[in-house]
Amino acid sequence: MEHRENPTQAGEVILEVRDLHLEFHDHDRPEVAVEDFDLELHRGEIVGIVGESGSGKSMTALAIAGLLSRHALERRGQILFDGQDLLRCPRSTLRHYQGDEISIVFQEPMTSLDPLQRIGRQVEEPLRIHRKELSAQQRRELALRTMDAVGLPEPEKVYRMYPHELSGGMRQRVMIAAATISRPQILIADEPTTALDVTIQAQIIALLRKINEDDGTAIIFISHDLSLVRQLCHRVVVMRKGLIVETGPAEEVFGNPQADYTKMLVDAIPKVVL
Amino acid sequence: MRYVLKKTVTTLATLLVVSVVLFASFQLISGDPATRMLGTGATPERLEALRAQLGLNDPLPVQYVRWLVSYLHGDPGISYVYKQPVSTLLASKIPVTLALALLSFALMCAIGLPVGLYTAKHAGSALDHAVLVLNQVIMAIPPFFSGILISWVFGMMLRLFSPGGYVPYTRSVAGFLGYLVYPAIAIALPRAAQLSKLLRGSILEEAGKDYTRTAYSRGNDTNGVLYGHILKNALLPTLTFLGMSLANMLAGSLVVERVFNIPGISNTLLASIGNRDYPVVLATVMWIAVFVIVSNLVVDILYRALDPRVDVE
Amino acid sequence: MAGTRRSLRQTIDRLPSPQVFWAGFAIMAAVVALVLVGLVWMPYKPTAMSADRLQGISAAHWLGTDKMGRDILSRVMYGSRVTLMVALGTMAIGAGTGVLVGAVTGFYGGLLDEVVMRVMDGLFAFPNVLLALVFVSLFGSSTMHVMWALGIAFIPSFTRVVRSEYVRIKHLDYVKNARLQGASDARVIFVHMLPNVRGVLLSNVMIGFNNAVLAEAGLSFLGIGSQPPYASLGQMISEAQEIFFRVPTAVLGPGIVIVAMVLGFSLMGEGIRPATQSLD
Numbered sequence: 044m045e046h047r048e049n050p051t052q053a054g055e056v057i058l059e060v061r062d063l064h065l066e067f068h069d070h071d072r073p074e075v076a077v078e079d080f081d082l083e084l085h086r087g088e089i090v091g092i093v094g095e096s097g098s099g100k101s102m103t104a105l106a107i108a109g110l111l112s113r114h115a116l117e118r119r120g121q122i123l124f125d126g127q128d129l130l131r132c133p134r135s136t137l138r139h140y141q142g143d144e145i146s147i148v149f150q151e152p153m154t155s156l157d158p159l160q161r162i163g164r165q166v167e168e169p170l171r172i173h174r175k176e177l178s179a180q181q182r183r184e185l186a187l188r189t190m191d192a193v194g195l196p197e198p199e200k201v202y203r204m205y206p207h208e209l210s211g212g213m214r215q216r217v218m219i220a221a222a223t224i225s226r227p228q229i230l231i232a233d234e235p236t237t238a239l240d241v242t243i244q245a246q247i248i249a250l251l252r253k254i255n256e257d258d259g260t261a262i263i264f265i266s267h268d269l270s271l272v273r274q275l276c277h278r279v280v281v282m283r284k285g286l287i288v289e290t291g292p293a294e295e296v297f298g299n300p301q302a303d304y305t306k307m308l309v310d311a312i313p314k315v316v317l
Numbered sequence: 318m319r320y321v322l323k324k325t326v327t328t329l330a331t332l333l334v335v336s337v338v339l340f341a342s343f344q345l346i347s348g349d350p351a352t353r354m355l356g357t358g359a360t361p362e363r364l365e366a367l368r369a370q371l372g373l374n375d376p377l378p379v380q381y382v383r384w385l386v387s388y389l390h391g392d393p394g395i396s397y398v399y400k401q402p403v404s405t406l407l408a409s410k411i412p413v414t415l416a417l418a419l420l421s422f423a424l425m426c427a428i429g430l431p432v433g434l435y436t437a438k439h440a441g442s443a444l445d446h447a448v449l450v451l452n453q454v455i456m457a458i459p460p461f462f463s464g465i466l467i468s469w470v471f472g473m474m475l476r477l478f479s480p481g482g483y484v485p486y487t488r489s490v491a492g493f494l495g496y497l498v499y500p501a502i503a504i505a506l507p508r509a510a511q512l513s514k515l516l517r518g519s520i521l522e523e524a525g526k527d528y529t530r531t532a533y534s535r536g537n538d539t540n541g542v543l544y545g546h547i548l549k550n551a552l553l554p555t556l557t558f559l560g561m562s563l564a565n566m567l568a569g570s571l572v573v574e575r576v577f578n579i580p581g582i583s584n585t586l587l588a589s590i591g592n593r594d595y596p597v598v599l600a601t602v603m604w605i606a607v608f609v610i611v612s613n614l615v616v617d618i619l620y621r622a623l624d625p626r627v628d629v630e
Numbered sequence: 631m632a633g634t635r636r637s638l639r640q641t642i643d644r645l646p647s648p649q650v651f652w653a654g655f656a657i658m659a660a661v662v663a664l665v666l667v668g669l670v671w672m673p674y675k676p677t678a679m680s681a682d683r684l685q686g687i688s689a690a691h692w693l694g695t696d697k698m699g700r701d702i703l704s705r706v707m708y709g710s711r712v713t714l715m716v717a718l719g720t721m722a723i724g725a726g727t728g729v730l731v732g733a734v735t736g737f738y739g740g741l742l743d744e745v746v747m748r749v750m751d752g753l754f755a756f757p758n759v760l761l762a763l764v765f766v767s768l769f770g771s772s773t774m775h776v777m778w779a780l781g782i783a784f785i786p787s788f789t790r791v792v793r794s795e796y797v798r799i800k801h802l803d804y805v806k807n808a809r810l811q812g813a814s815d816a817r818v819i820f821v822h823m824l825p826n827v828r829g830v831l832l833s834n835v836m837i838g839f840n841n842a843v844l845a846e847a848g849l850s851f852l853g854i855g856s857q858p859p860y861a862s863l864g865q866m867i868s869e870a871q872e873i874f875f876r877v878p879t880a881v882l883g884p885g886i887v888i889v890a891m892v893l894g895f896s897l898m899g900e901g902i903r904p905a906t907q908s909l910d
Contacts, residue, residue, distance in 0.1 A: 142535030154527040172536045205625040346768045457892035461851045462885040568757035572848045590767040
């Protein structure tokens with residue numbers, strides 16, 4: 044396993060989550076999804092958030108991406124980015140960052156693309172919204188270059204294809220291309236490999252690392268799979284039932300877990316992968 | 318292109334099957350046309366002469382082919398009752414019915430689509446709830462009933478048009494359309510209500526899908542998500558409805574022509590059914606079948622143009 | 631008995647929108663009451679003419695009289711019965727045949743399925759009023775013929791939903807088990823699988839009934855089906871169009887009953903459907 048430089052000390056803090064508290068109110072009894080969540084994300088860093096389903100990790104990701112549904116949800120705390128609190132700023136401010144400075148890749152590549160739109164158009168969409176000064180030709184060139192960078196073979200051809208003509212792994216690369224075309228500061232990857240085959244998983248992980256190294260994009264990697272987090276991340280946050288159980292540099296958390304829950308998770312990692 | 322060709326061939330095959338079935342049913346049921354035309358008092362010689370003249374002594378398949386060929390040449394036979402070519406009887410009426418059906422269709426889209434879009438966008442608002450209730454009521458009103466109410470309100474009370482004062486298109490196209498608008502509203506309203514309800518539901522369903530969240534994550538505002546992504550997806554399910562509506566509008570025209578005294582095919586068809594004037598009935602029904610089946614073909618091709626996934630199967 | 635009634639009541643109260651359901655139920659109950667009362671008592675014989683022509687609303691004639699002096703309320707009561715019966719008969723023919731054909735074609739599949747479904751597609755493309763017109767022109771115009779014609783016109787929609795449901799569930803474990811345990815095909819199709827199509831059948835009946843009411847009314851407006859002097863709602867409206875000014879109830883009476891029948895049933899259907907969410 045290669046050695047990874049932890050850039051924590053090097054980069055400045057670009058995103059700060061303070062006391063995040065999310066509570067559903069769409070049932071008879073309020074349901075706490077996330078409680079007392081804190082996070083500091085440095086420039087160029089990869090942070091993993093791990094936990095089983097229902098631990099609140101995906102809700103946290105959606106909150107940072109500004110995609111929480113507006114209804115039946117009580118939110119407290121702060122998500123600070125670029126001097127703004129993303130939890131409270133007007134929606135137009137949020138939209139200004141979405142897809143430009145903060146991008147997200149979802150778990151389900153099969154359904155996350157618009158089935159009726161050509162791939163090229165979808166990859167270019169953030170540019171159409173945020174870089175209105177670019178010409179169609181410039182957008183196209185940038186899209187093709189980004190598609191090539193994420194490992195899509197024959198970008199010219201894929202550019203004109205529809206989602207249903209691509210495999211799951213290819214569609215996830217398309218999602219990543221669209222998420223990175225505007226060179227965002229933060230890429231949130233919400234279980235991006237869960238729906239994919241193991242071999243494809245490894246390719247996607249390698250791709251995320253390459254994006255991080257080449258562009259200095261900070262990545263928040265959400266997963267229930269500790270072995271993947273261990274391969275990729277500099278720092279780890281372990282969540283359970285909405286609460287942070289343990290947090291620290293990846294080597295420390297995996298090498299010397301403090302919380303019982305983390306120990307259990309680490310013990311459960313299949314040794315072959317190591 | 319291959320798709321269009323394939324669909325066109327199957328459509329022609331369907332039309333052929335329909336024409337065989339219709340021709341055979343009417344032949345089996347209609348008895349002896351010669352007796353019908355000359356009456357029971359005619360001499361056997363005259364009957365025989367007419368049968369020979371009409372080719373009734375030939376086997377059925379031969380008669381069918383002859384009928385089909387002449388139908389394709391625009392000459393679907395001779396009316397038993399009026400003793401004149403069916404084409405002469407229908408020529409001036411089909412355009413009227415067609416115009417009414419198409420105008421109704423246009424009105425249905427012009428009302429149903431914007432209302433559906435608006436109520437989906439403002440789902441849960443007071444206006445949305447009001448439209449939901451109103452839709453439900455409008456769907457329950459048959460066009461001939463609303464037609465009478467419309468001619469009463471707009472014709473008698475507001476004097477916007479004179480009920481029964483149909484203007485032939487040969488005299489004034491504007492006057493013709495101006496008169497047809499009122500029956501067209503009666504025909505279009507219930508379908509427009511259905512369309513808006515369908516589109517609203519379809520949009521809201523698409524709004525819950527993953528690609529919608531993706532669209533928001535790229536910085537789209539609600540309009541960008543709605544018009545850039547959701548709308549096209551949401552229109553697909555309504556396309557089938559639109560196709561069936563064309564046929565439905567035609568049926569609606571038959572009923573509503575009565576209310577507004579419009580000289581379309583309705584009176585001719587119903588009188589012919591009452592008189593058992595089979596050549597007229599057969600020709601009219603066949604014409605309607607062509608209209609219905611061809612409009613289905615158009616919808617299939619449109620669907621294919623909108624949805625790339627149809628190719629795969 | 632009280633127990634089952636309460637549980638039915640509870641089921642309804644747990645529906646997505648019970649108020650809508652009850653509103654529809656109330657409207658439908660009023661229409662059915664009108665028909666039921668008409669079975670045992672009507673103010674006048676619906677075909678009886680009198681010298682009191684074109685009367686407005688009065689104590690003697692609650693909805694007035696038509697141009698032949700016939701009592702409109704009595705004719706509405708009679709006509710509602712005809713329309714309701716035709717609609718129910720249509721649903722029975724359409725659903726009965728549709729379930730049978732859909733179950734068999736869906737269960738066995740193959741060439742039979744292919745052929746039958748193509749025929750159904752062809753039938754389905756035609757508006758039911760037009761099919762009924764062809765049928766009536768072939769076999770003659772009577773209430774029974776209209777019912778059969780509409781019934782046949784409704785077969786494809788039932789066949790389609792039942793067939794697709796059978797295709798979907800025939801590979802489920804419980805169906806396979808039943809077959810392994812030696813149940814005959816007929817038993818599997820009608821005893822084991824049939825209860826599963828209740829849901830789609832119900833929603834299809836909800837839509838179909840309304841279309842049947844509207845189709846019957848439209849046909850009788852055109853003078854097809856029930857023949858004069860017997861009353862039917864559509865025909866009453868057709869005859870009353872010219873006297874609308876003098877006796878509005880002659881048009882409004884039968885018209886409102888048609889609207890109430892369709893509205894009542896559709897509201898009951900709406901109450902059962904799940905509520906919708908919002909755009910963002």
